[in-house]
Amino acid sequence: MNAEQKQLSKDNIVQANPTKDFFVYMLTRDIELEDAILELLDNCVDSIVRQIGKIDGEKPYAGYQAEITFNNKQFCIEDNCGGIPLDVAKNYAFMMGGTLSENANTNRGLLGAYGIGMKRAIFKIGQTATVVSKHGDTGFQVNINDKWLKKRNWDLRLTVSNEVMSHSGTKITVSNLSSKAKTACYMGEQGGFPRLCDKISRHFAYIIAKGFRIIVNKREIKPKPILFQWVNQATGRKKTGIAPYIFQANYEDVEIEVIVGLYRELPNTAELDQELKYGTMSFENAGCTVICNDRVVLYADKTAVTGWGFATAPSYQPLFVAIAGVVHFRSRNPLSLPMTTTHGVDVNSAVYQRAIVHLQEGLDVFTRFTYQWQNYAIRTEMAKAIKTVDIAEIKNLANDNALLGKWINMRNHKGMSDVHIFWPKLIEPNPNIDPTVITFAKPDSEIEEITEYLFEQPDYLLTPSDIGDICFREILSKARKNYEW
Ligand SMILES: Nc1ncnc2c1ncn2[C@@H]1O[C@H](COP(=O)(O)OP(=O)(O)OP(=O)(O)O)[C@@H](O)[C@H]1O
Ligand SMILES: [Mg+2]
Structure with a gap:
């Protein structure tokens, strides 16, 4: 190649390298502040997994914790989960994006996969950060600041020091907070960052239940797991009751488990009435939750993402408030x-698409159950016998109470292997025992008239259903007196 050709080929080079602005200002737009912070907690969990290897037993994460502290100037997360090994820090941890190489694979835990979470979280929160970590006897410190952000070069300086921490773990301190983080942290200081604490209690419920402690500004977060209703009624030799629908299968190297059931009592007409008029019902736990390796990635969704209102499944509506x-x-x-x-x-992934069909199958069972009971109330002794169970207990209960439903086992089914489906035998309303719900509509003026007749003045605490109930009891007691007479 002569000089002219060389110059020509140089002129034809296209700039295709990523920019820091892309990672610092743009990639951070795709995630909410709270979710970015949850990813820092994911890294703590992964570090424990690498530390202890196998995750089994009831409390595999016991003894490990992450403590988050913040004010409107600084955000800090410190864990005791094993720390970042020096070679990982030098060759992977601070790179923007992971690789699919075998080497990266050995560094993985159960949640982190893309090599971006920690860096994105730092830039979502602020622009100056210090990461210190100690793994075994070796510790280090890495600083990220404005100067680095302005440079084209991506290298960061690492300082080896064993003094950075007294224990194995990692501490990330971010300052020069972004305006969003400043506001959230300021509001947080006043009221405990409610969105963050609430998200942690739901999204890490199963990891906290396995022993991991998360503390936010000195307050320990309590887990809020989803509990399903279970009731076992023996009528003669037959058993019925309320039990969830369960689906289990393997797809490639993923185990799938779907559970659909009730997490609260079915809504009654009065409750639905009030909802329609005043929006008084709470729906925060209704809907479908997606969990990956114990980490909740989507909580109580009521959209087509989890199958509602898609294909043959009904759309979510207040009547289905009891279904989870x-x-x-x-x-x-x-x-x-x-x-x-x-x-x-990742809605489009093949494994998710397979699972969603069965989520819809379960939703179908319980939306039909809800319609079936719409005009009845479950009899009191049965309602009293209802207990709530954790998803970990459900499989054992379904095995113990096999008569409460039917297990169907298939070796292969639509590309999945080892398929087990539990179809619950749900209790059906019995008009002789289960109270019938009475519904009728009357003008407000007439309801008011009756209220005033009963109480001599309007009582706004009583709902129209309460008034109907009082009238019914009045007449019933009169009828009984007449009968005794
Ligand atoms: N708290 C921590 N304890 C130990 N190692 C950590 C911690 N935080 C980060 N690391 C190391 O830094 C690496 C990079 O973290 P980062 O969150 O950026 O990516 P990832 O976890 O590999 O993938 P993902 O983008 O899916 O989270 C981790 O893989 C881990 O090796
Ligand atoms: Mg991560």
């Missing part, structure tokens, strides 16, 4: 999980 669904994916390889780079749900 859970789909849990487990895999040793986090890249196989239906998780996006922001640790949300």
Whole structure:
């Protein structure tokens, strides 16, 4: 190649390298502040997994914790989860984006897969950060600041020091907070960052239940797991009751488990009436939750993402407030999980598409159950016998109470292997025992007239259903007196 050709080929080079602005200002737009912070907690969990290897037993994460503290100037997260090994810090941890190489694979835990979470979270929160970590006897410190952000070069300086921490763990301190983080942290200081604490209590419920402690500004977060109703009624030799629909299968290297059931009592007409007029019902726990390796990635969704109102499934509506669904994916390889780079749900993944069909199957069982009971109330002794169970207990209960439903086992089904489906035998309303719901409509003026007749003045605490109930009891007691007479 002569000089002229060389110059020509130089002129034809296209700039295709990523910019820092892309990672610092643009990528951070795709994630909410709270979700970015949850990803820092994911890293703590992964570090424990690498530390202890196998995750089994009831409390595998016991003894490990992450403590988050913040004010409107600084955000800090410190864990005791094992720390970042020096070679990982030098060759992977601070790179923007992971690789699919075997080497990266050995560094993985159960949640992190893309090599972006920690860096994106730092830039979402602020622009100056210090990461210190100690793994075994070796510790280090890495600083990220404005100067680095302005440079084209991506290298960061690492300082080895064993003094950085007294224990094995990692501490990330971010300052020069972004305006959003400043506001959230300021509001947080006043009221405990309610959105963050609430998200942690739901999204880490199963990890906290396995022993991991998360403390936010000195307050320990309590887990809020989804509990399903279970009641076992023996009528003669037959058993019926309320039990969830369960589906289990393997798809490639992912275990799928779907559970759909009731998490609260069915709504009554008065409650639905009030909802329609004043929006008084609470729906925060209704709907479907997606979990990947114990980490909730989508909580109580009521949209087509989890199958509602899609294909033959009905759309979510207040009548279905008692229904909850859970789909849990487990895999040793986090890249196989239906998780996006922001640790949300990857709806289009093949494994998710297979699971959603069965989530809809379960929703179908319980929406039909809800319609069936719409005009009846479950008899009191049965309602009293209802207990709530954790998803971990459900499989055992379904095995013990096999008569409460039917297990169907298939070796292969639509590309999945080891398929087990539990169809619950749900209790049907019995008009002779289960109270019938009476519904009728009357003008407000007449309801007011009756209220005033009964109480001599309007009583706004009583609902129209309460008034109807009082009238019914009045007449019933009169009828009984007449009868005794
Ligand atoms: N708290 C921590 N304890 C130990 N190692 C950590 C911690 N935080 C980060 N690391 C190391 O830094 C690496 C990079 O973290 P980062 O969150 O950016 O990516 P990832 O976890 O590999 O993938 P993802 O983008 O899916 O989260 C981790 O893989 C881990 O090796
Ligand atoms: Mg991560």
